[in-house]
Amino acid sequence: MRDRIKLLQGDEAVVEGAIAAGAKFFAGYPITPASEIAEGLAERLPIYGGKFIQMEDELASMACVIGASLSGLKSITATSGPGFSLKQENLGLGMMIEIPCVVVNVQRVGPSTGLPTSPSQGDVMQAKWGTHGDHPVIALAPSSVKETFELTITAFNFAERFRTPVILLLDEIVGHMREKVVLPNEEDIEIWNRKKPEVGPEDFNPYQETDGLVPPMPNYGEGYRYHTTGLFHDKTGFPRGTNEDAKNLMDRLMAKIESNMDIISLYEEDIRDDDEIIVLAYGSTMRSAINAISQARKAGIKAGWIKLKTIWPFPADYIKEVGKRAKAIIIPELNRGQIIKEVRENIFGNAEVHGINKYDGTLIKPEEILNMIQEVK
Amino acid sequence: MGYKIDEYLRQDKLPHIWCPGCGHGTIMGNLIRGIDKANLDPDKTVVVSGIGCSGRASGYMNFDTLHTTHGRAIAFATGIKLANPKLNVIVITGDGDGAAIGGNHLIHGARRNIDLTVVLMNNHIYGMTSGQFSPMTPTGDNATTTPYGNIDQNFDLAGLTKASGASFIARGTAYNTRQLIEIFAEGLLHTGFSFIEAISQCPVNYGRRNGLSSAVDMLKCQRDSSVNIRKWDSLSEEEKKGKFPTGVLYKEDKREYTEMYQEIIDSVQEEAK
Amino acid sequence: MDRFEIRLSGAGGQGMILAGIIIAEACLYEEGLNVTQTQSYGPESRGGASRAEVVLSKEVIDFPKVIKPDILVALTQKAYDKYYDDVKNEGIIIVDNSIELSDIKVKTYQMPIFEKAIEEVEMKLSANILVLGIIDSWIKQVKSSSLKKAIKKRVPEKTIAVNMKAFAVGKKLAEGGKIDEQGEY
Numbered sequence: 001m002r003d004r005i006k007l008l009q010g011d012e013a014v015v016e017g018a019i020a021a022g023a024k025f026f027a028g029y030p031i032t033p034a035s036e037i038a039e040g041l042a043e044r045l046p047i048y049g050g051k052f053i054q055m056e057d058e059l060a061s062m063a064c065v066i067g068a069s070l071s072g073l074k075s076i077t078a079t080s081g082p083g084f085s086l087k088q089e090n091l092g093l094g095m096m097i098e099i100p101c102v103v104v105n106v107q108r109v110g111p112s113t114g115l116p117t118s119p120s121q122g123d124v125m126q127a128k129w130g131t132h133g134d135h136p137v138i139a140l141a142p143s144s145v146k147e148t149f150e151l152t153i154t155a156f157n158f159a160e161r162f163r164t165p166v167i168l169l170l171d172e173i174v175g176h177m178r179e180k181v182v183l184p185n186e187e188d189i190e191i192w193n194r195k196k197p198e199v200g201p202e203d204f205n206p207y208q209e210t211d212g213l214v215p216p217m218p219n220y221g222e223g224y225r226y227h228t229t230g231l232f233h234d235k236t237g238f239p240r241g242t243n244e245d246a247k248n249l250m251d252r253l254m255a256k257i258e259s260n261m262d263i264i265s266l267y268e269e270d271i272r273d274d275d276e277i278i279v280l281a282y283g284s285t286m287r288s289a290i291n292a293i294s295q296a297r298k299a300g301i302k303a304g305w306i307k308l309k310t311i312w313p314f315p316a317d318y319i320k321e322v323g324k325r326a327k328a329i330i331i332p333e334l335n336r337g338q339i340i341k342e343v344r345e346n347i348f349g350n351a352e353v354h355g356i357n358k359y360d361g362t363l364i365k366p367e368e369i370l371n372m373i374q375e376v377k
Numbered sequence: 378m379g380y381k382i383d384e385y386l387r388q389d390k391l392p393h394i395w396c397p398g399c400g401h402g403t404i405m406g407n408l409i410r411g412i413d414k415a416n417l418d419p420d421k422t423v424v425v426s427g428i429g430c431s432g433r434a435s436g437y438m439n440f441d442t443l444h445t446t447h448g449r450a451i452a453f454a455t456g457i458k459l460a461n462p463k464l465n466v467i468v469i470t471g472d473g474d475g476a477a478i479g480g481n482h483l484i485h486g487a488r489r490n491i492d493l494t495v496v497l498m499n500n501h502i503y504g505m506t507s508g509q510f511s512p513m514t515p516t517g518d519n520a521t522t523t524p525y526g527n528i529d530q531n532f533d534l535a536g537l538t539k540a541s542g543a544s545f546i547a548r549g550t551a552y553n554t555r556q557l558i559e560i561f562a563e564g565l566l567h568t569g570f571s572f573i574e575a576i577s578q579c580p581v582n583y584g585r586r587n588g589l590s591s592a593v594d595m596l597k598c599q600r601d602s603s604v605n606i607r608k609w610d611s612l613s614e615e616e617k618k619g620k621f622p623t624g625v626l627y628k629e630d631k632r633e634y635t636e637m638y639q640e641i642i643d644s645v646q647e648e649a650k
Numbered sequence: 651m652d653r654f655e656i657r658l659s660g661a662g663g664q665g666m667i668l669a670g671i672i673i674a675e676a677c678l679y680e681e682g683l684n685v686t687q688t689q690s691y692g693p694e695s696r697g698g699a700s701r702a703e704v705v706l707s708k709e710v711i712d713f714p715k716v717i718k719p720d721i722l723v724a725l726t727q728k729a730y731d732k733y734y735d736d737v738k739n740e741g742i743i744i745v746d747n748s749i750e751l752s753d754i755k756v757k758t759y760q761m762p763i764f765e766k767a768i769e770e771v772e773m774k775l776s777a778n779i780l781v782l783g784i785i786d787s788w789i790k791q792v793k794s795s796s797l798k799k800a801i802k803k804r805v806p807e808k809t810i811a812v813n814m815k816a817f818a819v820g821k822k823l824a825e826g827g828k829i830d831e832q833g834e835y
Binding site: 024025027046049051053055056057061063065066067068069071073075089090093219220221222223224225226227228229231239 | 387390419420421423425435436439440441442443444445446449452453454455456457458459460461463464481482485638641642645646649
């Protein structure tokens, strides 16, 4: 028990979570405030027979991680805004060819070099739309060190289960904050591994979905000798250049995420029956929201909160329901308003939607949320 | 001697998309002969390619094959190889893919001396996009994006990869198939970063604009301008003008990346016991 | 709310962040005590403004940063000027005696922190651990022995002895006493 109580940074919790999830490969490039993840895995991975490589740039890191996953290893890379921009090219390939891997972005203030050591939630939309074209996205956002550990494992599980890159969006506060955490016992952690083909090479089609919409995936070197390309392809993996193949593949890629919303969409709420004001938040901002709500309740205000752990796909149906009963929804974000657009799009009732936005590298304080609650009550 | 070409080609994907007269098919055919000569286990061999005419080769070759993004093939291959060092990993790239957009990955792959065999099909032009100049388009030549003549200088790719740390460097031509097969086989069996520049011809998008509109003329040009490395040093500077050496240009026994990493794992695990 | 907040401020390289981490680490040895530790610093690793914050509570800590500190430590004039006006009424401020004080609203102690670190510990870099010795008795939630344990865990092994000395010098300083050369380090 004693050695499971640890003082961990969010970045260190990613390292612990990755090891617990069975990660065996990391490729990355140094960047503040994510370098602690690379440093931690450089030390830890070889102990478990895993591999670490520091690549020449961010593009190469993303490529390398996809290559390692094709060889059969659970793989992860970590970066921050400027590097996340560079990773988009190969992240798109990873989504197109359905490669399980985890991409961590410890958000800092952007654009460009911005404020390298200050927190931000400015890459929420980039996580969804960063690479070109339509594409399926799973993005998770922890709000504490313990949640970072848990969601890192979840990210690997979703990646393996749905055969897709999963984005883990930390922010500088969560990444660098230290908290006392009690790590679970190994046997209490649920681990998913990618589905392997049940047929031999002669009957194998690499992009033939079996049950669910996820095709099984053999490792390179297992004799399947299959082809993979970033061109639109049919179930054989080869491009035919037909419009039909393009539509079919895109529809399946989106459907494999959308049809599993009940598994993928993670959120928590503390809303009492008569709560009228809802604060919806994610990441470090959630901490201020919870503090503000408990102060508001002490003052007799009927307010509750929603914590999004899965940001993408956005839980549209759930928010629609919340919108029907709430008087006002307040969305504090460390950006100029990104998730608020998704909320607005899904509100059809009378609920007012208000944003609290900061993008100067400082946190939203509990009192700022409390003031807004008092204003709208 | 006969090579098992058919077995290593995906027959149902042929004919290939390369233009009539293109050298890429010849080079791919000889690479396959080289793989056969080196006796690689086809189940343990992975071919990774980038974007462009050269990038299409992976689709025709009957191994685990990966057609990646533009210029990044070596980075993907690095992940594949480091994750499973038992695999033979071959990269097929071009002069635009490997020397321009992927130039950084080329020098860093060489620097690590990771055990990859990189085949750079050099046709001196961006063929797939119809004839823009590449870093290997000779200075003064014509391309669609050099309407007033090319002022850019070329890389010496053999010199670049040698300075970067590659431990096997060779050059061959689509013209000299026998030599190319030998080079490929030797490069594939070499442990470490093997860089092989294979001179190809693009009559459609390079030759046509530069006074060499037939593939035969371009192949003759390859024949006349290439000199075996064994004879190269005996040529005077005057005789070397307009010519280039072919064959194995450099070879060195040097520690390989994945082997060194395995030593780290072994020692760390020993210590942890 | 039993929330207890500490803000350690100074310049990059003075070890304020490490001191914050040590307090947080010490909380691991206290049953049922939660802790969050955050920091803010510039992109440079030396010379810029640096601030570490620690929040202790028996309850779950929602907002992880200091709202109004119970203890403020300021090792530079810049840090003092920035933060002195933002301390709880019943809180305390500890500053190096090189710092010029503004209008004093809360209990403020000027102490020869760097002087003692140089003269008695003979290592200026130990000022951060000396500070921990000073504020030890004000942090009721954490036992002195837990802090010492955390120091031993987080400082480089070769410097444990000198840092334990710094801690003891800090404690004596807080008690207003003189350092006893035979004192327990």
